[in-house]
Amino acid sequence: MEQKEEEDDEEEESSSVGSLNNELNPCPICLGPVNQEAYLDRCFHKFCYNCIAHWAKYVAARNSQPQFTLRCPYCKSDNISIVYECEGDSFQRHYINKELEKSTFFTKAHKFRLRCYYCEPGAIYNKFNVQRFWKLHRYLQPNKWLQFWLKREIQALTQEEDVDVVVHHILGSIESFTRQKERGPSKRTIEENREDFKALISDAARPFLIGRTKRFVDEIELFLVSCLNVEAYDEVYAQCVEMVTSGAVHEDEEERLQEVNRQLPYLHFFDEDTDTE
Amino acid sequence: MQASRARLFKEYKEVQREKAIDSDIQLVCDDSNIFKWTALIKGPSETPFEGGVFQLAFSVPEQYPLQPPQVRFLTKIFHPNVHFKTGEICLDILKNAWSPAWTLQSVCRAIIALMAHPEADSPLNCDSGNLLRSGDLRGYQSMARMYTRLAAMPKKG
Numbered sequence: 001m002e003q004k005e006e007e008d009d010e011e012e013e014s015s016s017v018g019s020l021n022n023e024l025n026p027c028p029i030c031l032g033p034v035n036q037e038a039y040l041d042r043c044f045h046k047f048c049y050n051c052i053a054h055w056a057k058y059v060a061a062r063n064s065q066p067q068f069t070l071r072c073p074y075c076k077s078d079n080i081s082i083v084y085e086c087e088g089d090s091f092q093r094h095y096i097n098k099e100l101e102k103s104t105f106f107t108k109a110h111k112f113r114l115r116c117y118y119c120e121p122g123a124i125y126n127k128f129n130v131q132r133f134w135k136l137h138r139y140l141q142p143n144k145w146l147q148f149w150l151k152r153e154i155q156a157l158t159q160e161e162d163v164d165v166v167v168h169h170i171l172g173s174i175e176s177f178t179r180q181k182e183r184g185p186s187k188r189t190i191e192e193n194r195e196d197f198k199a200l201i202s203d204a205a206r207p208f209l210i211g212r213t214k215r216f217v218d219e220i221e222l223f224l225v226s227c228l229n230v231e232a233y234d235e236v237y238a239q240c241v242e243m244v245t246s247g248a249v250h251e252d253e254e255e256r257l258q259e260v261n262r263q264l265p266y267l268h269f270f271d272e273d274t275d276t277e
Numbered sequence: 278m279q280a281s282r283a284r285l286f287k288e289y290k291e292v293q294r295e296k297a298i299d300s301d302i303q304l305v306c307d308d309s310n311i312f313k314w315t316a317l318i319k320g321p322s323e324t325p326f327e328g329g330v331f332q333l334a335f336s337v338p339e340q341y342p343l344q345p346p347q348v349r350f351l352t353k354i355f356h357p358n359v360h361f362k363t364g365e366i367c368l369d370i371l372k373n374a375w376s377p378a379w380t381l382q383s384v385c386r387a388i389i390a391l392m393a394h395p396e397a398d399s400p401l402n403c404d405s406g407n408l409l410r411s412g413d414l415r416g417y418q419s420m421a422r423m424y425t426r427l428a429a430m431p432k433k434g
Contacts, residue, residue: 028378029342030280031287055377058343073376 027051028074037086040079041093043072049084056082056096070096093159109234110156116241117157117215123240124222133225134190139197140178145229147171152230153219157212166208170220173204197221281341285311288380295382302385312337315351316385320429321393325421326354329429333388334364335381342377345370348384353428355421357395357406366391367401 027034029051038049056070069078082094133139150170154163177200181193188196198217206213226233289311292304300319307313314335320326332351338344348371350364358367368391370379379387400406408417 026287030284031291031380032283051377055343058340071376073378076376 029055036084038082038084039086040070040072040077041081041083042079043075043077045072045074047073049082052082053094056094060096066097068097105155105161106159110152112234112238113153113156116219116237117212119241121215121218121222124237127236127240128222128225130221130225131190134194137181138227139193139224140182142178143224143227145233146174146224149223149230149233150220153216154208157209157216166205170201170204173200174220176200194221281337281339282311284342285337288382291380292382299382301389302382304381304385312339312341314346314381316381318385318389320425321389324393325418326356326392326425326429329425331392331429333385335384337381342379345372345375345379346381346384347371348388353424354392355402355405355424356392357397357400357402357409358391360401361404365401367396367399 025034025046026032027046027048029047032048034046034048036049038047038052039045040047040052052070052073055073059070060067069080070082071078080096082096083091084094085092147167151163151167154166154170155161158166174197177197186193198221201217201220202213205216209216223233226236228236285306289306292306296303301321302319303317305315305317307315314337316333316335318331318333320329320331329352331354334349334351336347338346348366350359350366352364353361354364355361359365360367366388368387370376370384370387395405395409397406397409405417405420408414408420
């Protein structure tokens with residue numbers, strides 16, 4: 001008898017992927033195989049997107065007071081959002097509190113920046129002279145637009161509104177980099193300086209941006225190299241992206257974004273960038 | 278409507294598969310209507326309901342599983358949380374605490390647990406509740422056992 005149980009356990013473990021898994025772990029709401037995987041953000045219990053969204057809607061309609069959390073049907077823990085369409089490192093979020101979902105922080109510019117991460121950055125490098133920036137020690141000059149740009153960038157990547165802590169953390173490491181370089185002539189070469197910079201920012205940003213860290217570091221560098229203000233920079237960037245994707249910026253960017261997501265699933269949440277070079 | 282039907286069909290298949298495992302619960306779907314079910318549950322051991330078999334009637338709403346099923350005892354039972362005349366059950370998961378992750382089978386299990394652990398403070402049957410609240414456990418148990426014999430056991434002879 002004991003042996004049989006063990007076998008059963010093994011079976012469950014070995015079938016961690018595929019349809020068998022879906023049969024063993026059906027959606028607790030429809031009891032069928034999970035269709036359009038969706039997770040609650042605190043307990044990570046899995047449901048069909050439609051099932052859990054219906055339930056959230058039903059609960060909201062039943063309560064006269066606006067709800068800020070959704071109790072997991074399975075474990076009763078309180079959750080603030082439903083995470084779905086997880087592909088690679090991108091996902092969508094459906095907040096239980098509609099105010100949060102409708103909140104205006106995620107602007108068109110945010111969407112555009114997020115989209116940039118799904119495009120090859122190649123063309124933009126032709127616009128700015130990265131070598132010159134490092135050679136002339138331009139990085140020692142403060143960039144007054146950096147804070148605003150960083151905040152928007154991190155908001156776009158994390159889809160969170162309150163990212164001030166992360167922004168200050170990254171600004172802090174950039175500052176400590178410049179201070180260190182200001183201290184006097186170092187024996188480091190231009191390339192080494194550049195690598196130091198990237199390594200420092202990588203370390204600061206990785207806990208928050210995970211698989212997108214490497215690209216994010218490249219993007220910071222580009223923005224600093226450009227010496228443009230945010231609007232001007234966006235404009236130049238948009239031109240390059242358009243050249244690459246040869247498509248205009250659509251109104252229904254979200255749909256477009258998803259389309260791009262599917263085409264370029266090369267970034268992953270837990271990818272260490274070292275080998276994605 | 279379609280969703281509830283599909284889900285009930287899944288539960289039906291699950292019930293067929295689990296029949297042998299949980300012999301305390303026998304869930305049967307109405308031949309002509311998948312929204313009507315009956316269940317036979319065994320009274321839990323070491324309670325006054327031991328040895329009895331109780332019949333439950335399920336009426337499943339079209340909004341199921343967003344809405345809980347309506348369940349009542351068809352068999353007379355002397356229990357603080359069951360209405361003595363109508364068989365209505367006072368159980369949080371059948372009201373506010375309902376979650377779509379419950380199934381008809383797990384509702385049956387919850388009802389068996391309620392039989393073993395009555396909540397005397399929210400009584401539908403005041404007589405039964407008052408016996409427990411006044412500490413007359415013996416009185417409660419003998420009344421409950423009597424009704425179990427009268428209503429939930431096969432008649433002798």
